[in-house]
Amino acid sequence: MTNNSQIMPAGVEPIGPRSAVGVLAAALGGLALTALVLLIFYRAGGLASVAPPVVLNSADLRLMSGQGEQTATGLEVRQASPQGVISVQGSAGFVRAAVYRQLTWRADGVEPSHDLRLMWTTLAEPRTVREKRLPPPTEPNAGTVDMSAEPEWRGRIAVIGLVAKGPLERPLVIRRLKVQAPALGTAELARLAFEEWTAFEDWSQRSINYVAGAPLDALFPPVLMAALWVGFSAGLYAVFVPFRRTGGGWRPYLAFLLVGWLALDARWQWDLSRRLERTESRFAGKEGDERLLAGLDGELYRFLLEVRRRLPEKPSKLYIVSADPGDFQSGRARYHLLPHNGYMKFSQPPAPGVARPGEYVLILSPLPGVRYDRERRRLDWTGGALPADLLYGGALGALLQVRGG
Amino acid sequence: MAWGWVGLALALPGLTGALWVRAAWGAAPPGVWPLALGYGYVLGMLAVSLLLRLQAALGFAPSLNEPLLVLALLALAGGGLAWRRARLGGSAMGVRDRGEWSGQPVWQRVLFAVLLAWLGWRLAGLAQEIWWRPLFPWDAWTTWTVRPRVWSQLREWAPFVDPQRWLADPTGSAYTIEAWTYPATVPLLALWPTLAFGAWNETAANLPWFGAALALALGFYGQARFWGASPWVALLFTGALLSLPILNTHIALAGYADLWMASAFSLAAIAFLQWLWSRDRAQAALALPLALMGPLIKLEGAVWLAMFIPALLVVRLRGWLSAALAVGVAALGLVWIVSGGVAFTTGFGEIQLKPHLIQIPYLGRFNLGYRDVWEPVLKNLFVLGNWHLFWYLALAAAVMAVPGLRAERWRRIAAVFIGSCFGMLFVLFFLTDAQYWAKEYTSINRVFLDFAPVLLFWMLTVLAPPQPSGVERRLLVAPQAKEGLADRERLPV
Numbered sequence: 001m002t003n004n005s006q007i008m009p010a011g012v013e014p015i016g017p018r019s020a021v022g023v024l025a026a027a028l029g030g031l032a033l034t035a036l037v038l039l040i041f042y043r044a045g046g047l048a049s050v051a052p053p054v055v056l057n058s059a060d061l062r063l064m065s066g067q068g069e070q071t072a073t074g075l076e077v078r079q080a081s082p083q084g085v086i087s088v089q090g091s092a093g094f095v096r097a098a099v100y101r102q103l104t105w106r107a108d109g110v111e112p113s114h115d116l117r118l119m120w121t122t123l124a125e126p127r128t129v130r131e132k133r134l135p136p137p138t139e140p141n142a143g144t145v146d147m148s149a150e151p152e153w154r155g156r157i158a159v160i161g162l163v164a165k166g167p168l169e170r171p172l173v174i175r176r177l178k179v180q181a182p183a184l185g186t187a188e189l190a191r192l193a194f195e196e197w198t199a200f201e202d203w204s205q206r207s208i209n210y211v212a213g214a215p216l217d218a219l220f221p222p223v224l225m226a227a228l229w230v231g232f233s234a235g236l237y238a239v240f241v242p243f244r245r246t247g248g249g250w251r252p253y254l255a256f257l258l259v260g261w262l263a264l265d266a267r268w269q270w271d272l273s274r275r276l277e278r279t280e281s282r283f284a285g286k287e288g289d290e291r292l293l294a295g296l297d298g299e300l301y302r303f304l305l306e307v308r309r310r311l312p313e314k315p316s317k318l319y320i321v322s323a324d325p326g327d328f329q330s331g332r333a334r335y336h337l338l339p340h341n342g343y344m345k346f347s348q349p350p351a352p353g354v355a356r357p358g359e360y361v362l363i364l365s366p367l368p369g370v371r372y373d374r375e376r377r378r379l380d381w382t383g384g385a386l387p388a389d390l391l392y393g394g395a396l397g398a399l400l401q402v403r404g405g
Numbered sequence: 406m407a408w409g410w411v412g413l414a415l416a417l418p419g420l421t422g423a424l425w426v427r428a429a430w431g432a433a434p435p436g437v438w439p440l441a442l443g444y445g446y447v448l449g450m451l452a453v454s455l456l457l458r459l460q461a462a463l464g465f466a467p468s469l470n471e472p473l474l475v476l477a478l479l480a481l482a483g484g485g486l487a488w489r490r491a492r493l494g495g496s497a498m499g500v501r502d503r504g505e506w507s508g509q510p511v512w513q514r515v516l517f518a519v520l521l522a523w524l525g526w527r528l529a530g531l532a533q534e535i536w537w538r539p540l541f542p543w544d545a546w547t548t549w550t551v552r553p554r555v556w557s558q559l560r561e562w563a564p565f566v567d568p569q570r571w572l573a574d575p576t577g578s579a580y581t582i583e584a585w586t587y588p589a590t591v592p593l594l595a596l597w598p599t600l601a602f603g604a605w606n607e608t609a610a611n612l613p614w615f616g617a618a619l620a621l622a623l624g625f626y627g628q629a630r631f632w633g634a635s636p637w638v639a640l641l642f643t644g645a646l647l648s649l650p651i652l653n654t655h656i657a658l659a660g661y662a663d664l665w666m667a668s669a670f671s672l673a674a675i676a677f678l679q680w681l682w683s684r685d686r687a688q689a690a691l692a693l694p695l696a697l698m699g700p701l702i703k704l705e706g707a708v709w710l711a712m713f714i715p716a717l718l719v720v721r722l723r724g725w726l727s728a729a730l731a732v733g734v735a736a737l738g739l740v741w742i743v744s745g746g747v748a749f750t751t752g753f754g755e756i757q758l759k760p761h762l763i764q765i766p767y768l769g770r771f772n773l774g775y776r777d778v779w780e781p782v783l784k785n786l787f788v789l790g791n792w793h794l795f796w797y798l799a800l801a802a803a804v805m806a807v808p809g810l811r812a813e814r815w816r817r818i819a820a821v822f823i824g825s826c827f828g829m830l831f832v833l834f835f836l837t838d839a840q841y842w843a844k845e846y847t848s849i850n851r852v853f854l855d856f857a858p859v860l861l862f863w864m865l866t867v868l869a870p871p872q873p874s875g876v877e878r879r880l881l882v883a884p885q886a887k888e889g890l891a892d893r894e895r896l897p898v
Binding site for chain 2: 203205206207208209210211212213214216221222223224226227230254257258260261264265268269272273275276279280282283284291292295296315316317326328331332334335338339341343345354356359
């Protein structure tokens with residue numbers, strides 16, 4: 001191996017004062033260049049490629065209130081609901097409200113007498129519907145609204161739609177809803193970068209598969225930013241301090257990479273420390289049931305403690321039935337009830353020929369179409385019935401024991 | 406007292422393994438003790454899983470006693486052997502690095518201490534997560550920990566069968582999980598400390614994962630020192646490994662098999678690279694059992710094991726033979742494509758090797774065809790927070806490696822090994838339905854994690870040449886390789 005490729009010989013010496021000045025200057029230049037390139041990119045239209053507009057054409061919209069149908073021109077609503085309301089909505093794909101702030105709508109048949117509103121829900125509050133009265137159309141049959149100043153337009157937007165109230169003299173044809181990022185200024189971009197770099201990501205069931213390090217759709221993903229900085233700094237150093245003048249030393253380039261890596265690791269350590277704080281406040285000093293009750297599925301565990309009290313000491317065979325077999329609840333139920341011999345891939349109770357007398361069935365609510373007939377002591381569902389005694393019933397489900405005959 | 410037994414259950418396999426690994430070297434090359442402790446722990450724990458298997462096969466109930474007794478005897482034998490070999494080799498059993506430290510500049514010692522403190526802080530935090538947090542990740546409570554919990558609580562080896570047999574079983578004694586064919590090694594590793602604890606305990610079950618991470622780091626550091634990196638450079642690369650967020654996650658959220666797969670495969674592969682370089686038989690002796698245990702840890706371990714074959718063939722075959730092999734493989738591939746492949750049935754099930762379909766019992770069925778998954782693959786490796794700048798460094802190292810390929814044969818063989826791994830990963834994600842593992846961000850980082858430590862070690866060999874360099878260093882590490890090395894150094898490269 002030649003000297004030129006010896007990046008880190010074991011007897012390596014620190015970078016000399018003159019080189020250090022060069023490295024520092026290149027690092028600062030790299031920082032400025034990174035910021036400048038990103039600014040130009042996003043100001044020159046790159047934003048649309050990183051955060052493309054979400055367009056809901058009529059086919060993507062569902063009519064929630066009123067009567068109508070899809071036509072060639074759009075979603076045509078001919079009649080309002082008995083309450084005089086027309087409502088259409090579609091998925092916004094959980095876009096970030098901080099970025100996607102400009103909404104455009106296009107519909108035929110909107111009258112000045114109509115009270116036209118934008119509705120939305122967020123990922124954090126999927127059941128809370130927010131509304132904002134839309135300003136008059138800016139052009140025939142179309143309008144735009146800036147949501148920047150709307151305090152409830154925050155987090156991630158799950159659903160957007162239009163709500164119209166008022167007499168319907170002619171059909172209302174909803175053609176399109178579009179939500180997009182407006183042109184962002186330097187200060188706004190800087191604020192977004194700061195928010196992304198300081199976004200906290202707690203442990204989740206996805207953590208074991210990937211570490212996002214920032215919002216998945218970040219405009220300034222830290223790893224990419226660090227790599228850009230390393231690249232620009234190294235490039236500047238190579239230009240202003242040519243390889244031959246440094247004797248072919250790679251150490252300055254290694255220094256850039258190390259600093260970039262360390263910056264990312266410092267951020268990750270900050271993230272880990274905050275996660276640990278949460279873990280500590282939630283679980284530290286707790287043992288056994290108390291610790292599990294403090295967990296993600298504490299309520300389920302509380303229910304399962306009651307279930308376990310009704311099960312015998314000796315491990316028993318247990319059919320765990322839920323609307324979504326193999327989901328989080330059913331899987332956790334099986335695990336928490338071990339060493340009882342449970343299995344959870346059942347979307348309806350086992351037939352009498354499958355479950356034997358004396359075995360147990362755990363129903364996890366809600367389970368549509370399945371009910372317990374107390375008089376006949378029987379579990380009934382469409383196309384089947386299982387003689388069983390109800391041992392315990394709670395808000396999260398019920399435990400039954402299969403009877404003979 | 407129960408936690409004392411857990412400590413013993415985790416320490417004794419590590420100590421036993423470390424003594425036997427230490428005994429592989431008479432002399433005391435720099436880094437031998439970290440290497441011995443790291444490799445020793447992984448080998449020791451894998452030996453525990455084999456002893457528990459033996460216990461079950463002999464009809465004994467799950468118990469700490471017999472394996473602990475065997476381990477104690479092995480530790481005594483290993484200790485005696487290590488002491489004897491060290492004496493014969495003219496070295497003490499102490500830490501050899503102490504001598505080298507006196508020659509290190511102050512700034513390197515300071516840097517070493519700062520790095521060590523940083524890594525200590527990181528590991529302490531991860532250990533606290535294991536200590537406080539109940540079993541958390543999905544596959545841990547659906548797959549890997551179900552069996553050990555049942556065995557631990559029942560104190561019997563309850564069988565696990567497929568769901569259909571579970572339904573048909575009138576006795577209710579057979580259990581089931583979806584992944585009932587997965588190897589038992591990882592469940593046994595989780596079971597072991599709970600046998601010591603005396604009851605099922607999630608924290609105890611997860612503690613071996615922390616040991617695996619520590620062992621990976623120690624093994625890596627020891628090998629870096631063996632390679633000839635100075636203490637601070639070796640620790641710098643070890644720190645790079647321990648800083649990887651996806652690795653940290655698998656420590657904090659213990660319970661998945663990937664950390665064990667990464668430790669076993671990567672430590673095996675690092676020892677393999679060291680053997681390629683030095684022809685040190687002790688390194689080959691380390692690589693072999695770890696590589697062979699791979700399929701017993703995860704089914705994918707069989708595929709990782711197969712990655713050694715191309716490199717070994719290149720080691721064995723020289724000149725026209727290797728050219729003939731390359732031509733033969735190419736011709737065979739052509740015939741395979743033109744003929745439409747083969748299908749046959751074995752005792753394990755049907756095997757199909759066709760250009761559009763690969764089916765191997767226990768591994769799965771893979772429809773072959775190009776899938777465009779560049780976007781999720783690149784995003785996971787180069788954009789998201791999984792790897793810091795690891796893959797950027799890998800790109801730089803790949804460029805830097807080119808001059809070395811021309812100069813040294815062992816580097817070309819190492820490149821064949823690394824290339825085989827990348828080739829397999831390309832086939833997996835770009836030609837099979839495993840594309841969904843990438844598209845849905847599920848297994849992609851976990852599969853790369855198996856390979857990341859050895860890739861980082863390969864980067865070390867590219868970026869930080871050994872000191873003293875070349876043959877001198879190899880002879881220092883493996884004097885028995887003198888003849889073979891001299892021969893190889895003369896060969897045209």
